[in-house]
Each structure stands twice: as structure tokens, then as C-alpha cells.
Amino acid sequence: MTDVDQLSSSLQRIRLQSSSKLDNQQQVSATLLAIEETLKEQGSTLSPTAYFAALSTLLEQQGGNNSGIIYAVLYLLAVVLPGVPAAVLRAKHTVVLKCLGPIVTEPDTATPTLRAALVCLAVLLRSLDAGAWVEPAIKQALQALLLLAVDPRPKVRKDSLEQVSALLGTSPAASDRPSPPAVLAGRTALQLLKDCARVSEAQMTIRVLALVRHLTPAWTSTTLTPLYRALLALPDVGNTNVGVAVFSTFEHLLARSAAGLDATQSQTVLAHLARIKPAATDAAAVAAWYRCVTQGLIAYTARNPATCLGNLVDMFDSLFEDLQMGERPAVHALVTDALLTLTRECLPHALPHLPGPAGDVPALVQLRDTLVTGTTYRYRDTLDRVFAVQAAAFRALGPHSAPLLDPVLRGVADLRMQTDFTFKTEADTVLRAALSAVGPAHFLEVLPLNLDPVAAARQQGASGDHVGRAWLLPLLKDGLRQAPLAYFVGTLLPLADRLAEVAGDFETKGRDMEAKIYHTLQHQVWALLSAFCRTPAAVPTAFTQEFAERLSDVLYGEPELRPIVCNALQTLVRRLRRGAELGEDDDDDVDEEGKAHDVASDAGVASDNDDSDNEESGRRAGRRGTKSATTHADESPVSPDVARAGIAHLSGFAANYLSVLFNVYSTLPMGGRGFVLDAITTLLEITPVADVQSTFTKVQELMAPELAGLTTPGVENPALTDMALTMLDLTQVMAPYVDLAAFPTFPDQIITLVTLQSHPAAQKKGYKLLYNLLQRARASGPVTPAGVLSEATQA
Structure with missing residues (x-):
């Protein structure tokens, strides 16, 4: 459906609400009908621009009064504004913004009226070019929209966040810097975060963090550092809901922000995250923390492949300890997912930059020692998860696994050989991964048969x-x-x-x-x-x-x-x-x-x-x-x-x-x-073709007397029949590879076979052989069985 069709459909639906039992719908319908009657009397076309002109004039006449007519006008404006040309909106934006300002900033504005005003405001802001953003009124309008994005009212907050995301996604921007609204939005959100750090108010903090997540285009290499600093300074991370929101925000920013931190900044952020790990009893917060740390390491290793290995292994060691017995099963599942992600997605980034053989790299030796501890008594309840991580390590390291991970391989094999061992299937997964990584020679050198x-x-x-x-x-x-x-x-x-x-x-x-x-x-x-x-x-x-x-x-x-x-x-x-x-x-x-x-x-x-x-x-x-x-x-x-x-x-x-x-x-x-x-x-x-041709000749010579025996009336010799069928099988597989023109008796043999009703098995093979010849000839054009048999005899 086109924009024009959609507008027509929406307006027709509003017209039909004139008899609605709801007062607000009646008011909107009556306002639309009155405007259309006026436009017709003036001889104006019922176009989006005409509607906009009439509605904006009506809005000016109402002033800031928050009455029913204001809601009706704003509702209709929200419907028609998307169809108005951007040039028209730019020409009239000052007048409309002046009318919308009191409505979106007044705390007592009714929610329906405010939601309609939000749509109008966002459409106007999206229509502006980069030069218009120097105007104070424009900046104030955006700030009002951002403040509504942290409003206590859920519907208002949801609408505002959607409009902010849409604005930042469509606003004009240079290739080397964010757009003006993105810069302003980032500054406003950062100030809100700092305010939350000074005044501990959990619900407001959560709402601001939601706004931060919606402002991904606003964060640049210069603004990410103060943003992360502000996030880490929040005092309520111990609160479950705030902690989840903080870690989810980190995860979102690390995964989606186009601008990254440098190595030192990344290490600082990861170190601080490690220090604020929630208690295992706080299931929601600890799950968000694992996801956050994992995403942080993925981003860090992708941007710093040459220097990431040490920090990656340190975090790996810290997480691996959570697999020990005594931790909650839910934590075991979370840490397993995190370790598998680090092994599969982070470790490969560092391997091309190793300073020497893997066995001489201290960080990889440290990783090996950590994996070896996984087969000790402390991990007996989670060996299946340990094995999954060890298998992932073999796959990630590949040839670097030998001889680095030989102790891991021996430890798994020793456990596997215990008669009462429970996790043999999981242990076999590790052994297969090791075999694939190091090859059979080294594998059997470590574990001889x-x-x-x-x-x-x-x-x-x-x-x-x-x-x-x-x-x-x-x-x-x-x-x-x-x-x-x-x-x-x-x-x-x-x-x-x-x-x-x-x-x-x-x-x-x-x-x-x-x-x-x-x-x-x-x-x-x-x-x-x-x-x-x-x-x-x-x-x-x-x-x-x-x-x-x-x-x-x-x-x-x-x-x-x-x-x-x-x-x-x-x-x-x-x-x-x-x-x-x-x-x-x-x-x-x-x-x-x-x-x-x-x-x-x-x-x-x-x-x-x-x-x-x-x-x-x-x-x-x-x-x-x-x-x-x-x-x-x-x-x-x-x-x-x-x-x-x-x-x-x-x-x-x-x-x-x-x-x-x-x-x-x-x-x-x-x-x-x-x-x-x-x-x-x-x-x-x-x-070679010559060898196939020679062999086919011998098969034909052997098959001729066998076929003769089959066609002799009154002769029933099972051995003769079996040999004939054998020769037919060999003929069938060889026929596609030989020049049949060199065998003038071959068509006669096929004819004999397809008419041999006394031996159905041989007759069936004859038909299949004929079908095979037809398939070969089909590429040259229309064919018939007779034509194929004729061509097979021609040199």
C-alpha cells in the first residue's frame, strides 16, 4: 500500500467514527469533517499539504490550551504529517514547534494528547537538514523528546524511545562524525547518567539506561569512554534490576557500537566488570554479567588481536573456576556458554599473532594448565561441561594443540578408561576433536594403541x-x-x-x-x-x-x-x-x-x-x-x-x-x-580408454556364448544363466565408457535381450541397457531406440 493509499484509508476510518460512542473519536471525526468542508468551500484539493496548512492554523488558534480540540488536531496532524513534503515541513517547523513546545513539556498533559504530539514532533525533526540543528528551539525540542524517553509513563516512554531511534537512524550525518541530533542526544543521555550517579534512584536509572541503549549511533570513540565511566560509577549495581540493566547496556554497546575503545580502555572496562561480578544467587544479574563480559571480550579481541591473548586467558581462568562443584547448576550452564564463546570466537583472533610455538607462549601454557585442572576432583560434577570446553579448545587451536594440549589429551583418555566413568560419550567428543586437530600420527604417539x-x-x-x-x-x-x-x-x-x-x-x-x-x-x-x-x-x-x-x-x-x-x-x-x-x-x-x-x-x-x-x-x-x-x-x-x-x-x-x-x-x-x-x-x-575398450571386448566375447545358451530352446542351466547375468552387469557399467561403434554385434545382443521373454531377468537388463544408450544419445537431439541401435553400428 502506498503512502497516499494509507493516508486515504486512515482518513476514511476517522470519518466513519462520527457515530462512535467514544467522545475523543467523535471529536477527531468531527474536526476532520469540518476541515474538509472548509477546504472544499475554498476550492482546495484534499492533499496532505492542504490538511497540514489547515491543521497547523487551527493549532495556532488554540494556543497552549490542553482541550479536546488540541487532541483532535494533534491526532490528525500525526496522521497527515508523514505525507507532507519535507520542504513544506521545514518552512513551517518554527510555527509548529512553538505550538508543540508547551504540550510536550507540560507535566499535566494528557497521555493521548502527549503521544500524538510526540509523533508530530518526531516527524518534524526528521525532516530538518543539518543546518537547522543550530537553532535553540530545535535543540530544546529534541531534549524534550529525550526527557519523555525516561518518563514514568510506560506508553509515553515507549513511544519516545521509538521516535528517538527513528530520528537517529534517518538524520543527516557526515561519514566521519555523528549527526547533530546524535551528538546532542549523547550529551543529554550522558548528563542524565551522571545525575543518576549523584541521586540514587533505581527506576530512573533503569529508564536512562534504556535510553542509552537506544542511542547507539550517538556513541563515538570520544564519547564511549566517558559513557563507560559513567556506567561504572552508578551506585546501584548491587540492585538486581539496576545490575541487569547496566550489564545489558554494556553488552548492547560492545556488540553494536561502531566505535571501539583502544586496548588500554578496554582492559580497564573489563577489569572493572570483573570486580563487580554479582553473587551467584542473583540469577538474573549474574546471567547478564556473563553475557556482558563475553561480549566485551569478543569486541576487545576483534579490535586488538595482537595483544589480546593475555587478558583473554586471564578472564578464561577466572570464569573456568565457576565450573567447580558447589556452584549452582544455572551458573554452570552460564559459564559453559561463556567459555565456549570465548574459545570459539575470541581465541582464533590471537593465533595468527603468536610470537613463537604455542608451547612457548606463556598465556597458552596458562590456558593449558587451566584445562588440565578440569579433570581433577573439584570438577567431577561438571565434567561433561569441562569436556565441552576442552573439545572447543582443541578445535580453536587446531595444529597449535600439539604438543601444547598433550596433558589434556592424556587426562581425558585416563578418565575415559575407568570402567565406571559416566561421561564416556562426552570424553569421546574431546578425543575426536583432538584427533582432528593434531592428526593421527601425533594422536597415537600420545595415546598409543x-x-x-x-x-x-x-x-x-x-x-x-x-x-x-x-x-x-x-x-x-x-x-x-x-x-x-x-x-x-x-x-x-x-x-x-x-x-x-x-x-x-x-x-x-x-x-x-x-x-x-x-x-x-x-x-x-x-x-x-x-x-x-x-x-x-x-x-x-x-x-x-x-x-x-x-x-x-x-x-x-x-x-x-x-x-x-x-x-x-x-x-x-x-x-x-x-x-x-x-x-x-x-x-x-x-x-x-x-x-x-x-x-x-x-x-x-x-x-x-x-x-x-x-x-x-x-x-x-x-x-x-x-x-x-x-x-x-x-x-x-x-x-x-x-x-x-x-x-x-x-x-x-x-x-x-x-x-x-x-x-x-x-x-x-x-x-x-x-x-x-x-x-x-x-x-x-x-x-584409460584403451584399457576399457580392450576389457569390453573380452566381456563381449565371453557374453556371446552365454547369450546363445540362454536362447537355446529347452536348455535350463542355472549356472549358465548366472554367468550371462554377470556378463550383462559388467556390460552395463562399461557401456558408457566405450565406443560402441567398434562392436557391430552389440545392437543384435540388445535386441536378443529385450525379446528374451523366457528369461525375465536378462530381458530387464536388456531394457536398462537400451535405456542407457538412449540417455547417452539424448544430448544430440531427438532419439528413438531404432535410431540409437543403428548409430551404434556406424563407424
């Missing part, structure tokens, strides 16, 4: 850490971030091999229970492989010929590890392709289940038999133990050059892996081999 019983026996009695930590393996799987593949190849793979040897020794001795335990540990170590493939930064050096051969051996000879290896290969290829193309979303790696299935489906692959649900459930079964941890959006993608180098290196192994996977796929039962097909589909993306 110690899984080799032979090595443990040799070291028995020697000094050192010999505690077994098999419980860390599931945590490693969930918490690894940016873990180098070389570490798995050089450290964890030998450990897995050693665990397999130990399991074999126990099997030889007939100790089946121990053998099962160590086989499980071996599988848990292998299950970490996919996590190490998420950040493939050094594939050419880490993915060696020896390692490639080892994966092939696992695919052939260790069925229980096949899903792990397939999953890892998919993750590695997808991460590399994502880095090389820089066009895919970072959050679609495995949990590979979803996208791998989509890729295979897009290639035309469905079930190995007529029941798609059985096959899909088989895929899930094959992945159940190896599904990688939840997607990590914070994984840093590799650079395009590094990714392309990794793809080039890995593609040299792709053909051999396809051969291995084809053989493995053909030996697995239907319904439980979908994960192998997913891996094949992914590897085809980086396999």
Missing part, C-alpha cells in the same frame, strides 16, 4: 605407556580428518598384519576366543582405510606398487575385507576427481552407499535377478561393517594439480583392479555383490 601382545610382553616391567587402547579404534574411524594415506600404509597396515599373525598363532594353539578378538582388531584397523583416503594429498608417493598389490591380494583372498577395500578405492577416486574438476559438492563421499548406487543406476545397473530389493539389501549387507563415518564437510579438498597427479598415478593401476574385481564379482552370489559393482563403476571413471 599398544595392541601387539608380543611387544607388550617384551616391554613388561619397563617404563613407558603399555596400556592397551583397542577402544580407540572405533573412535579413530569416526574422528579422522585430513589423515594422510601414507600413515596408514606405513604404520597401521603393518599393525593390521601383525594382528593377523597373532590371530593365526592363537588359532594354531586352539585358543579360538583370543583368535577372534585379534581378527576383530585387524578388521577394525583395516576399516580406517577409507578415512585415510578422504584427503589424498600424496597419492603418487603413498599408493605404491607394493600397496596396490596388497589391496589386490586382499580382494582375492580375504572376503571379509573386500567391502573395506572397495569402499576405500571409491573414496579415493571420488576425492581425486572432485579436486580435479572443482565442480562437485564436498559432502557426497562415502557413506559411499548413496552416490555409488546412483552412479551404478545411471549406468543402467539394477539387480542381479528379478528382485531389486534383494540386490539392494545385499549391497547394504556388503557395506554394513565398512560404511565410512559421517560425511566430513570440513575436509579440505586437494588442489587441482595434486588431484590430477593422483588420478594419473592411480589410473595406472585401474586396469589391473578392474580385472581383479571382475573375477571377484563373477564368484560372488547374487544379492551380495553390489558393492563390487559400485567399485568397478567408480574405477572406470579413471581407467
